[in-house]
Amino acid sequence: MNKSDLAKAVADSTGMSKAQAGEAVDATIEAIVGAVKGKDNVQLAGFGTFYAKHREARQVRNPRTGETMMSKAKTSAAFRPAAGLKDI
Template sequence: MNKSELIDAIAAEAEISKAAAGKALDATIAAVTKTLKGGEMVTLVGFGTFYVGERSARSGRNPRTGATIKIKAAKQPKFRAGKSLKDAVQ
């Protein structure tokens, strides 16, 4: 499912216009992004938790030359599914 299909599904489920569903989805994504950028978690009970994971610095290899390179430490967004979501998928 892509973004436009998700907007269509939200509009149908909530019985609102596609424009309103698109604005709601964009606002949700912006709020989650802003919260994660601030270093906090976003927990949606029954659905899951968005959080920022930290990846430590490590060494890797350039696949073309085989030379060893240093990969910097990084922060990346992660998602942990909640129990209700896990149960619904099984």
């Protein structure tokens, strides 16, 4: 399912137009991304939690040359599914 399919499903279940549902999906995604970038967790009961995960710098190897180098520390988005979603 892609974003367009999700908007159609929202429109079908709520009675909204497809355009309105698309705007709602876009706004929801923007809110989640903004919160995670701000290091806030987004907890959706029964679905899961979106959060920022810090990854330390580590030693990596270039598979082509075999050269060893250090990767930079970084923060990326992560998702932890709720217990009910894990059992699907």
